[in-house]
Amino acid sequence: MKKLYPVLAFVLLALPSLAQTKLNAAGATFPYPIYSKWFNEYHQQHPDIEINYQSIGSGGGIAQVTAGTVDFGASDGPMKDEQIAAFKQQRGTSVLHFPTVLGAVVPAYNIPGFKSELKFTPEVLAGIYLGKITSWNDPAIAKANPGTSLPNASIVVVHRSDGSGTTYIWTDYLSKVSSDWNNQVGKGTSVKWPVGMGAKGNEGVAGMIRQMDGAFGYVELIYALQNKITFGSVQNAAGNFVKASLDSTTAAASSVKTMPADFRVSITNAPGKDAYPIASFTWLLVPADWKDKSKQKIVVDFLNWMLDQGQTMSAQLDYAPLPDSVKEKERAAVKAIH
Numbered sequence: 001m002k003k004l005y006p007v008l009a010f011v012l013l014a015l016p017s018l019a020q021t022k023l024n025a026a027g028a029t030f031p032y033p034i035y036s037k038w039f040n041e042y043h044q045q046h047p048d049i050e051i052n053y054q055s056i057g058s059g060g061g062i063a064q065v066t067a068g069t070v071d072f073g074a075s076d077g078p079m080k081d082e083q084i085a086a087f088k089q090q091r092g093t094s095v096l097h098f099p100t101v102l103g104a105v106v107p108a109y110n111i112p113g114f115k116s117e118l119k120f121t122p123e124v125l126a127g128i129y130l131g132k133i134t135s136w137n138d139p140a141i142a143k144a145n146p147g148t149s150l151p152n153a154s155i156v157v158v159h160r161s162d163g164s165g166t167t168y169i170w171t172d173y174l175s176k177v178s179s180d181w182n183n184q185v186g187k188g189t190s191v192k193w194p195v196g197m198g199a200k201g202n203e204g205v206a207g208m209i210r211q212m213d214g215a216f217g218y219v220e221l222i223y224a225l226q227n228k229i230t231f232g233s234v235q236n237a238a239g240n241f242v243k244a245s246l247d248s249t250t251a252a253a254s255s256v257k258t259m260p261a262d263f264r265v266s267i268t269n270a271p272g273k274d275a276y277p278i279a280s281f282t283w284l285l286v287p288a289d290w291k292d293k294s295k296q297k298i299v300v301d302f303l304n305w306m307l308d309q310g311q312t313m314s315a316q317l318d319y320a321p322l323p324d325s326v327k328e329k330e331r332a333a334v335k336a337i338h
Contacts, residue, residue, distance in 0.1 A: 020047075023295055026054040027061020027074030028165045029201040030103055030220045031282045033317050035074070038310050042302060049298055055201060059163015059189040065285050066090050071295060073285035076103075076165020077172070077189055078264035093289040096337065097263045098303060098330055099281040100310075102253050102320035104221045104244035105169045106231035106278070108206070111136060111151060112213050118232035119144045119241045122177035122269075122277075125234070128155055128216060130180060131195035136214065144235070158208045158217030161198025163189040169280040170218045173268040177277075218278075221249075222318045236277040237269050248276035249320040259326055263333070281322075289338050296337060303334045 032055040039051040056064075058075035065073030066087045078097055079087070087095045107120050114136075121144050127133035133140055137150040160167045171187040185191050199208045199217075206223040209215040221244045224231045233243040242248050255270035269277045284303070290296035307330055311321040322330075 020050045021294060021298060023049070023051045023071045023298060024054075024069075025051060025061075025072045025074060025284075026056050026064045026070045027285070028058045028076045028282055029055045029203065030058075030076040030105075030166050030169075031074065031101060031319070032202070033222050033226075034101055034314055034319050037313055037317065038306060041309070041313070042305060045305075051302070055203075057160070057162040057189075057201060058165030058168065061285065062163075062189075065095070065287070072287070072299065074100075074283065075168075075189075075285055076280055076282045077168030078262075078283060079285065091287060093287050096286045096288055096333065097283045098286060098333065099263050099283055099322055099326055100306060101314045101322065102249050102267075102279060102281055104249045104276050104279045105166055105173075105218050106221050106224050106244045107216065107234065108209050108219050108224045108229045108231040109216045110209050110213060110229065111153065114151060115230075116145070116148050117230065117243075118148070119235065120232050121235045122174075126174050126178035126181045128157060129159070129174065129194065129196070130178075130184065131157075153214045156212050156215045157196030158205050158212070158215055159193050159196045159198055160200070160205060162200050164201075165189060165280075165282065166202055166218065166220055167191065169268060169278060172266055172280075173278045176269040225318055234277050236273075236275055237271050238273040238275070240273050242274065242276045244276045244278070246315055246318065246320045248274055249279045250323075251275040252277070252279035253281070253320065253323055253326075259329055261329075261333075263326075263330070279320075286337060288336055300334055300337050303337075304331065307331060 035053050043050055061073035061075050064070045124140050137152045168189045171191055175182040175187040199205045202219050202223045205217045206219050206227045209217050209229055233241040236242050251272050252267045252270040252275040255272055267279055307327045314321045
């Protein structure tokens with residue numbers, strides 16, 4: 001029996017070699033469900049690697065990757081020129097945007113006893129968030145939904161309280177379709193809301209809509225589906241009412257004929273009769289230069305894995321996969337990480 005002890009000792013001594021390399025990331029809540037699945041699947045295939053992702057909102061992701069407190073960030077709105085300049089000044093390198101999937105932001109609501117699916121025009125969506133439309137039986141809503149019996153009940157407006165890429169997508173859309181919104185509020189991950197109450201994360205907004213009678217808010221599609229929250233269709237640039245789906249989100253992405261080299265592009269209010277108008281890419285924000293070369297190799301390998309195996313998982317969670325042309329451009333762009 002004593003002869004076994006050296007073997008056991010060797011095994012015990014070898015265990016530390018299985019210690020994990022941990023990478024930390026933070027940012028958008030919009031893609032959190034798919035990122036959780038990806039990072040878990042990647043860990044299953046690479047047990048020595050763990051990627052810890054904190055769903056804190058796009059604003060937080062941009063702030064933390066700029067400060068260098070996480071290895072990479074995530075955002076549903078591309079970084080602005082001044083944010084990229086601040087990153088370069090702080091980190092001494094550039095930041096790269098890598099689209100991961102496509103998603104849709106939907107107008108979700110909770111009207112007790114009302115089971116019909118509402119149609120929303122751009123004017124109604126802007127009007128609700130500007131505080132001009134305050135009741136569910138407002139003539140503007142009734143006009144878009146003929147034959148529907150709408151209740152005389154107040155609209156409880158809900159929006160994000162944190163810096164949010166979902167907010168960026170929503171306000172980017174409203175800025176394109178409403179001159180009043182563009183002039184009075186504008187677009188951004190955080191804006192000065194004219195009306196409404198705030199909740200943190202897509203999770204928080206979804207929870208508030210579920211709990212409050214008459215509530216109306218915007219959430220990423222999967223949060224509406226997972227929480228069984230009713231959401232409506234939106235009139236697109238071609239004049240058609242389109243409901244968010246994989247196909248309608250993909251149709252919006254197909255409107256991008258030439259993807260810019262830095263991948264910073266907006267596809268809200270896209271042309272095309274089948275395009276869902278409040279759709280967007282979502283991005284990982286990755287430093288171009290890495291001092292820790294082991295982490296750099298992991299990030300490069302993960303990005304290539306994401307463009308290959310990862311894309312096959314996106315539809316399971318109601319995200320549209322990247323177009324092949326975008327994937328090819330990204331594979332080339334990954335080579336810029338050193």
